[in-house]
Amino acid sequence: MFSTYNYVTDNDQKNVKILKKECVHILEEAVAVIDDRVCKLNDGSITILDLELLASREQTFSELAEVVCPEIEFASVSKGIKLRQREVKAFKIQAEEMSTLASLCQQFTNVDIRCVADILQKQKDITRHSVWEFCVPADEKSIEEIEQHVPKLCAFDLPQTVLDMVPLLHVYSKSRTFINLWQDKCVEVVDGCVSLEHVVQKVWTPVKESLDEMSVRIQSGEIQFREFEKRLGKMYGDDYGKMEAELNNMNVEDIKLRLDQLKKYRQLSTCVEGAKTILEFAQEYNLNGDFDQMEVIATQSDNDLEMRSFDDSVMKVCSFLSDMTPARGACLKTFVTCEPLVKWLKTSMEKEGLKELKVFVDLAIMSAGEEGLNIARVQCLHSAVTGYAPLIFDLQPTSGYEHLLKLCSFVWKELDANPNLPAQLKDTNHNLEWFKEIKKAHGSVEVTSLMQVEAINAKGVFTVGKNVWNNESSLGTLLVC
Known part of the structure; x- marks a missing residue:
């Protein structure tokens, strides 16, 4: 065309x-x-x-x-x-x-x-x-x-100062740490800002300086673990991927190093709490075995420690507590706080342990009748004591930290299967007087009889026919109730 x-x-x-x-x-x-x-x-x-x-x-x-x-x-x-x-x-x-x-x-x-x-x-x-x-x-x-x-x-x-700020503000706003600082500063100066130039002077400038200074201290390792946890740890928890992205938004280098130090410090903190709990446990139950290593670990806590001063060698001492998570530590603390229940169980069932527990549960169920609340109490007792049984019945006064942790490993398995285990022990301890009344009401004769029935059912021989007792040689093995 x-x-x-x-x-x-x-x-x-x-x-x-x-x-x-x-x-x-x-x-x-x-x-x-x-x-x-x-x-x-x-x-x-x-x-x-x-x-x-x-x-x-x-x-x-x-x-x-x-x-x-x-x-x-x-x-x-x-x-x-x-x-x-x-x-x-x-x-x-x-x-x-x-x-x-x-x-x-x-x-x-x-x-x-x-x-x-x-x-x-x-x-x-x-x-x-x-x-x-x-x-x-x-x-x-x-x-x-x-x-x-x-x-x-x-x-x-807009004023040139505002135009100059905006591109940087957009970049900095990708950081949640920056946004938190910005919001805090806004609350502080909200009444004093009447123009965008005031926002530049009273909010942007001090907040940018604070974030830049924090980034430099993270980069150099001068920041304390306590502040790092406050600024970033609480926001992201164990999501180290998001934490890495945040540090990248803050223009921090050597991110892998800082995150590795944080992971180890958190592990150390968990170990320290675990060691303190074990020492408290040993003191509460009068254990006189070897707890020297636990005492060493318990002294390692220092929230004011700078990240650059963290010593990796201290982690070797914590190898004994590598399986101690916060949940497991809390599980052990619950056991310490329920000392009245534990001592009562050890005293009243010291001969047969779990066997006596089963008999007591049967008697308690009988006493509970059709009352739903009481049946729930008995079921709670059975679940809690079974889960904590190694610590209740197998722990000796001479046990040290190694034997204690070995027994704990069995409890951890029960905890993994039943996360409500500590709460059940607390509830049972709360209802201790009710269980004591049940024990007192039935008496030792009834308990012994039920245990004998349990033994007969487990190992006895039932013979049906004429003249079964004529053989005198068998009379010596009879269990008479």
Whole structure:
């Protein structure tokens, strides 16, 4: 079509007559549209919708523009499209950054951010707006390298201090630690901020300095474990992947080293608590075995320790408590606090242990009748004592930490299967007087009889027939009830 246009417009348009009027009209309209878009592309008045259309057909449009406007080169049009695209992209980035500013300033009711909100509203329907509404269009002839060009944005009429802050604020806002510091500072100075410049001075500057200083101390290892746990540990718990991402957002290097130190410190802290619990256990139950290693571990706790001062060698001492988790430590503490119940069980069932427990449970069930609450108490007793049985019945006064931990390993298995084990022991200890009354009511004779029945059922021989007792040799092995 446009090759025909060239032909008919050559030689002072002598060949125009070969086309019908309708064709000439269509050509003239097309030429006018192309010429208009080239002019708007050059001065920046082109809508972003049209710019996107030209960019999608960049080569075709550049060729048409070169045909229609001989004074314009193909490369010039293509370069102009790329230049305007870069300017629009720069605005979209700034708009995203301004959105962060608006979000973080919501609690400042005295700060007017309508000028920001109005432009962000435009950005939602950006395609119907022109490029020059958001930036000062650059002349493509004055730009050598488009990729190096920094567009001059003009959409947001804000003080330069605010404009300089916004890109950094957007980057820093990816850090949850920064957001926490920002929110704390906002609460502190909310009444004193009446402009965005005040936000820069009273919030942004001190918060940025605080985060930068914290990042430097984490990087150098000068930060104490206590503060590290307060700032990051509580937020992410054991999710070290998210913690690593947070430290990366804070521009910290040697992240792996710091996280490794934190893991070991946490393990050490757990071991220290475990060692203290074991020492408390030993004292409560008058164990006089070897607990020297536990005493060494218990002295290692230091919340004021700097991360760079952490000594890996101390972890070797903790190898004895490698299986001691917080839940298991709490399980052991519960056992210590339920000392009245434990001593009563050891005293009242010292001969047969679990066998006597089973008999007592049967008697207690009989006493409970059909009362649901009492039946639940007995079931709770049975579950709790069975789970803690190794510590209740197998622990000796001469036991040291090795024997104690060996017995604990059996309890841990029960705990893994029944996480409610400590709560059940607490409830049973709470109902200790009720169980004592049950024990007293049935007496030792009844307990002994039931135990004998249990023995007969387990090991006895039932013989049916005539003259079964005539054999005198068998009389000596009879159990008479």
